[in-house]
Amino acid sequence: MLSLKESGMPEIMDNVHRYFATTVGLITTKGRSGQNIMAAEWTMHISYDPMLVAVFVHESPTYWNIKETRAFGVNIASDDQTDMVNIAGGYSGTEIAKLAIPGNFKTYLAKHIDVPMIKGCALNAECRVTAIEKIGDHIMVVGEAVSAKFDENKFPLIYTRGNYRKLSRSKIPSARKSVRVTPAQISQFEKMSAGQFVLKAAVALIRQDGKILLQKFDDSWVLPMVIVGKGANYEETLEKHLDSIGVSPSVGKIRGIKRMTLKAGKTELRANFIGFDCKLKSLESSDAKWFASLPGNVVLRTLLEKP
Ligand SMILES: Cc1cc2nc3c(=O)[nH]c(=O)nc-3n(C[C@H](O)[C@H](O)[C@H](O)COP(=O)(O)O)c2cc1C
Numbered sequence: 126m127l128s129l130k131e132s133g134m135p136e137i138m139d140n141v142h143r144y145f146a147t148t149v150g151l152i153t154t155k156g157r158s159g160q161n162i163m164a165a166e167w168t169m170h171i172s173y174d175p176m177l178v179a180v181f182v183h184e185s186p187t188y189w190n191i192k193e194t195r196a197f198g199v200n201i202a203s204d205d206q207t208d209m210v211n212i213a214g215g216y217s218g219t220e221i222a223k224l225a226i227p228g229n230f231k232t233y234l235a236k237h238i239d240v241p242m243i244k245g246c247a248l249n250a251e252c253r254v255t256a257i258e259k260i261g262d263h264i265m266v267v268g269e270a271v272s273a274k275f276d277e278n279k280f281p282l283i284y285t286r287g288n289y290r291k292l293s294r295s296k297i298p299s300a301r302k303s304v305r306v307t308p309a310q311i312s313q314f315e316k317m318s319a320g321q322f323v324l325k326a327a328v329a330l331i332r333q334d335g336k337i338l339l340q341k342f343d344d345s346w347v348l349p350m351v352i353v354g355k356g357a358n359y360e361e362t363l364e365k366h367l368d369s370i371g372v373s374p375s376v377g378k379i380r381g382i383k384r385m386t387l388k389a390g391k392t393e394l395r396a397n398f399i400g401f402d403c404k405l406k407s408l409e410s411s412d413a414k415w416f417a418s419l420p421g422n423v424v425l426r427t428l429l430e431k432p
Pocket of ligand 1: 161181
């Protein structure tokens with residue numbers, strides 16, 4: 126049988142790395158291998174506290190300097206620094222003192238480590254090594270950022286499919302459905318969200334004989350719903366809530382998720398509702414009742430739209 130390569134099909138494993146998108150770190154070091162700079166797309170922030178950055182390198186002057194001094198600079202290239210990236214990534218410190226080539230790298234001295242840093246980057250971090258470990262065919266170097274600064278006006282260069290790209294300056298518009306509600310409704314939802322950044326709720330859809338079960342909430346009627354705390358299980362939380370208002374259901378399949386931005390005047394609240402189709406076992410509630418036609422509640426209508 127022909128291998129993928131022999132059959133003329135693209136060899137997946139040969140190409141898969143090209144389809145990741147990364148930023149590019151200019152890793153600066155100073156040691157017995159001299160002052161050096163290399164390009165490393167595998168440079169990433171991996172912990173908030175302590176603030177850790179990992180770089181994956183191969184055996185080369187950069188690694189030798191890091192192993193010796195246990196310090197390195199991370200300079201995230203901005204999208205006007207492709208020349209620097211090409212030089213830092215195209216030559217080894219064994220071949221040429223890259224930082225000494227005139228007219229390319231503008232450097233400044235790091236404050237906390239003895240390493241040159243690069244001007245004009247999106248971000249600069251001075252790192253002290255906390256771990257070194259061989260991972261696959263590269264060596265993972267983890268450093269704690271002892272100081273870091275960024276330039277709001279610079280955008281990081283993106284590397285993907287073997288090319289350098291610019292990040293678009295425009296944000297992707299939210300895919301949330303915008304839903305106008307009354308000031309009273311939005312304050313109800315705000316109360317429910319109890320300060321959550323995004324209101325996250327589990328909602329029960331319980332229908333019987335052409336009617337739908339709604340729950341009283343302050344002055345209006347809504348689908349039975351409950352705010353779900355971070356990490357809590359949606360199905361269990363909904364079951365408990367329904368039980369607490371005298372509705373005994375069997376919670377069934379997930380019907381879908383509705384992501385909305387609720388708007389009333391200038392007030393906005395992001396809200397995610399995960400709906401469950403539920404079957405009623407028994408109803409002993411003064412807080413819930415059947416409705417044959419829906420009250421004029423736009424959130425309610427949106428929740429009931431087909432997913
Ligand atoms: C865009 C780009 C990204 C690179 N990313 C990495 C990387 O993440 N890890 C790595 O070991 N080499 C990477 N390289 C290759 C090194 O930068 C290259 O081998 C360089 O010569 C090493 O420098 P040194 O030998 O002076 O230490 C990359 C090269 C380029 C052009």
